[in-house]
Amino acid sequence: MLSVSAFRRLVRASAIYDVLMIAPFTTPWTFLLMREHLSALNVGLGGVPLPVFGPFHLLISSLLGSVVLVWSVLRTLDPQPRFGRFDAAARYLFSTWMAWALLVTGQPLLWLFLVPELAWGLAQSLPVRRSEGGLEGHARESLLR
Structure with a gap:
């Protein structure tokens, strides 16, 4: 069972991980650079080259990257336990x-994203010990409010 302060550190760590991982996906230009590396990595792992992305695919990638980046910055700046719980749900999805x-597809590259995603989701699903009084007992620290 984690203390609220330890859980907040976990939420912040997962958010920092997300910022680092999602940044290349937030613009069409950075994604196109990253796509080449991901494609080569997938081939190196025994898969096939990734498909070419058209403007619509780049739009969807950048929209998703932008939303996740903003969500990650929020959790970095204000790692509330409830944000960790919501993030765990998003990670399961x-x-x-x-x-x-x-x-x-059977593409091995997906394992490199799936395993950490599940690990962060599980970590942010761990039980949190409620403290009696003190800063950790404020309503703001509620897991779901």
Whole structure:
């Protein structure tokens, strides 16, 4: 069982991880640079080259990257436990779609995203010890409010 302060550190750490991982996906230009590296990595792992992305694919990638980046910055600046719980739920959803894509395509690159996603989701699902009084007992620290 984690203390609230330890859980806040965990939420912040997952957010920093997300900022570093998602930054290349936030613009079409950075994604195109990253796509080449991801494609080569996928081939190196025994997969096939990633498909070419058209403008619509780049739009969807950049929209998703932008939303996740903003969400990650929020959690970095204000790592509330409830944000960690919501982030865990989002990670389970993302993991579901990654697992589906892995089953459909068999591309090994997906494992490099799926495993950390599940690990961060599980970590942010750990029980949190409620403290009696003190700063950790404020309503602002509520897990779901």
